[in-house]
Amino acid sequence: MGTEERRAKVREMIAGIDGKRVDALMQGAVDLHVHSGPSIMDRQVDHFQAVEQAAAAGMKGILFKDHHYSVSPIIPIMERTLGHLDVAMFGGLVLNNSTGGFNPAVVDSILKHGARMIWMPTAHSANHIRTNFRKTRLAAKVQLRAPKLLTVLDDHGNIIDPVKEILDSIAESDAILSSGHLHVWEIWKLFEEAKARGVKRLIVNHPMYGLHFTHDDIREIAETYGALIEQSACLYIDSRFNVFEPEELAADIRAAGVENSSIGSDLGQVDNPTPVEGMRQAIALCLALGFTDDEVRQLVRDNPSRLVDIPLN
Template sequence: MASANHREAARELIATIDDDVANRLLKGAVDLHVHSGPSTMPRQVDHFQAVEEAAAAGMRGIMFKDHHYSVAPFIPIMDRVLGHLGVAMYGGLVLNNSTGGLNPFVVDAQLKQGARLVWMPTAQSANHIRSSHRKTRLASNVQLKPSPGITVVDSYGEILDVVKEILDSIAEFDAILSSGHLHVWEIWKLFHEAKKRGVKRLLVNHPMYGLHFTYEDIAEMAEFGAHIEQSACLYVDSRFNVYSPQELKEHIEAAGVAHSSIGSDLGQVDNPTPVEGMRQAIKLCLALGFSEDDVRLMVRDNPARLIGLDIE
């Protein structure tokens, strides 16, 4: 999957920035895209280790994301054991078939158990399944029971009633709505309906990776009020690297720093840890000409605002 040339280019740029600079900017960072374990897929770190490593780096918060179960109900237990480390811990729900799909009863229960983010379908979305037929985009490395592809629209392109019910619950709890791995056309429909129903926190994850966004889509989505998160794993020294450093700069600039954040999207085996991925992403952004203030916005302030943390 990784491009050797892009990965080497990232390594070279990352090496030009001192660790001390990156470590300073990592303090207070909030990573809203951590794939720790246990999981159906092999993970490099478990949830406890992810928190411990984040605390050692001085990070402020992390969001656990698993495609097939919600970590949200376990956060109170984890907080009892790890709360003294000072890292805010969050869980959310991905609406794949393995978690109930587009089920408003599951969403309601999870939000009442503390879920702060609801991702639309990812690995089991119709777009993901279509985009993965050659294993070049959004491929899964685990073989689960075959799943029908999920879409949020009916045959006329209108948002399903059950999705409207889910959006009402997200609005009620002021949670974050993520576009998941839907197609950009579905996302536009979904976000317009969400905003109409009072959802205030809109998130697009890795828009150029498998979601079929154009640069114009990114710019218009940011202007619409959505938060655009770039996945560090797609740009740094990772086996998931598929974009050049210059493309990272272009992807960020399409939305603008004020509307952008960086999440690690890491935790997989044979990859940097989430903390190391964030450190590399910080270095890469600095090497690409983004200022320290820009980077601080993208790794600290913007994700903190999105999740509802006060800006320190």
């Protein structure tokens, strides 16, 4: 089944879901994977619009992700102008070449600017480049320097020293470590080192897309390291990034267990649903797939809220 057929199937599945039921489940939802702008990648909403739309939908928090800079330093400005909307705003840093790669001083600085999440390399990870050598979904509007392929491991499969320093900083700040777009083998090694160094908050983004996970990996990493397994809505819903059958969302969530899973929109790109619409579609799809309201609430509100310390009302 091709992308258009899958998208049509999703539309058909969610058409029968009561919109008021979706509205209720959007209350208090937290999206830890928002790609708003400005950015050197094409975006349809800016950071301020993303917050305004989240507030209008009743959401309680969003975390901004850009592959080439950190939103963290401008969060205080956004809080001053948008704080009345009562949406918690978070930033972080992706360790691509354009942000310094594995530079412990840069990570230390951005954490002290209030960053809540540090992502391992995404577009510049060796795994991402090798996996997406024909076409990448992370193309910039401008030509960037050819990236150095980044991996957290040395030639013997051991975590390199700069990454160890970065993990120590993450632990000291009690920030969140995301596995980025590393290969599953790298992630096993990284999380083992991270836990040994006191990192308490771990997340894996879209494990079935580009990271070479199996369902056994999802379950075991969640159980062994207490990692939250985040599924990207854009890969399953009526999105141009749709690559999976809708039923696979249920299987991927059940592999880790609802108690260890969350859903982030991974949206904000042009010609796609907005992050809010993506979350609405994901909620409707989960309901169509047989998840209960309580399970969906755990996926989109409870689990991500706990990761960033948003109180549950």
